[in-house]
Amino acid sequence: MERLITKLTEKHVLFTASFVIRLALVAYGDYQDKTMVVKYTDIDYHVFTDAARFITEGQSPYNRSTYRYTPLLAWLLTPNIYLNMVFGKILFIVCDVLSGLLIYKILLLKGLGTEAALRVCALWLLNPLPIGVSSRGNAESILAALVLGTLLCMEARHLMWGAILYGLSVHMKIYPVTYALPIALSLRTTETRSEDNKGMKSLMRFIRSFLNRELFLFASVAAGVFCMLTALFYYMYGWEFFHETYLYHLTRRDIRHNFSPYFYMLYLTADSGWSQWLGLAAFLPQLILLLVASWAFHSDLSFCCFLHTSIFVSFNKVCTSQYFLWYLCLLPLVIPHLSLSLKQGVGLLILWFAGQGLWLGPAYFLEFEGYNTFLWIWLAGLLFLIINSFILIQIVSHYKPTQTPQRLKVE
């Protein structure tokens, strides 16, 4: 068994095998789409392809209803129309395997051995969830590759490239914008602790620590990339681009059932005067946790970003299973530093799946059988939040950073 694992996790074997598995599933998916009623390909893939078709006809991709992404994605997928519809899926699986490679490189930079790094990579490369998602035609792997690329550049101190990739990833999906605070905190000038801790002076020192060349370079390049892309697409597609790519996601109040603990509350109060205040109240826990996480863990950027995204997704007003991939791609960076036993780790994993299962049950009965299970879905959503919080607490409590041995004692 040990020999098999060692063989499988040889670099070339692992990466080749993971690409081949994905390619085989893409081929199978094509067969299933043509022969069976239940399609393998995700509906999103058809949305992307339809939007790409509009672009090839010289029109706006937003003519395709429910296309709520950057035009860049539709542009990238225009070979779906010119060459073959499978092009997009090939692109997604390549980005998926690339994400595995980036995880490997980051782990090496953080001091992990080759063999250990490959074993951890295998958790992503041979994981059925990302395999399924990218072979079905979801574009999440592009963003995973961009975020991991940003982290690799930050780890290797290639700030300009990191800033370019960061600007690009924020353009593609808004959630990486939360990484701005920990990145800023990690790039500021760290000084030796001064005796003088008087309020005003230490505040001034704190603000001044942000004013350094590196942070300025990163901020201006990232903002520049983001603004350039926004300006370009605004010029091409107008207000609709801005609304569908950004505003819709920021103000999204999907009252239909989803994993979010806020779903039922937002559904029942959708048309009431309280709706705005409740939306704000729902935003507060997210904001507080992101601020605390940024301050507490900014020196370990990978861990901080993982926490940021898990918190963002778990406490968000809308949560679908696609969002899980946003933090799952960062989990392999965290795992080598966890002092949890295998049994504990598997236990947490089972708990996470159980939480989803308890939600999916009543949701199925509501949507496909027509029972009124709203109350059960609501309770399952709350339970899933509690489970996610518990898992995060376990991860935080058992995390041992290797590079910075300083750790504040538990007060």
Added chain:
Amino acid sequence: MLPISEVSRLANEKNENHCGLLQHWIESSLVSMEIIKRGFHREVETTVELSPDVHSGVRVLLLHRWPRGVYVDPYQLASLSDLSDWKIILDSTIDLEGPAHKTTGFVTFVYPTPDGPTPTLLKVTIPIHGRYHEPSFVAETFTSVEIEPPELLLWTEKCMPLNNVEPHDVMEAPCTHHNSSSCQWVKQQHQQKERGPVNVQFPVGDGSLCGPVCGGTLLVTMLCCVALSKHMWEHRII
């Protein structure tokens, strides 16, 4: 050679015969509707039994007037129409995500056999989806959406212009699913339908629980927030 007046008199007679036949066909046709499946995703199965002596040149059109509580997915219909022999056109763009009280009803034109001869028994199955409805504040767990059976319309080029088809109405509608021209169709009178409208039930949220749900949600989220913040702060890395 017959004189022109004689030719036009014979033509009129033939026209009247065809129109009479059309009137007879529409009177003797039966339309029935059944809604299958459960939950938010249903299928509306319409069966049309035409009179056995219907000529091959007759075109059939089914006109559905849908309430705002349901919608059809144009993209799903487009992929379905590749696999089935019926074609459909919609009268307006469909909002795929809006709740019922913020959308309007719409009309669909279904052409069961757009090309080829018309068989006497037609079956069309259209997938429909329920919209989310406003929560109920009177402790009702379901809301009812009434779906009317479609109206049957017939057209034949041999009865043009349409006259003497009382008591049936004449209606303008697209000639084919290409929607390039408009024709005059004969609409069947209501009494020929086998059943009346069908009521479809969709679950709705319980508005009377608004207080406990809001309170419970905010309490649990705040508690999780506090617990997680506390642990993150205790284990912070300098």
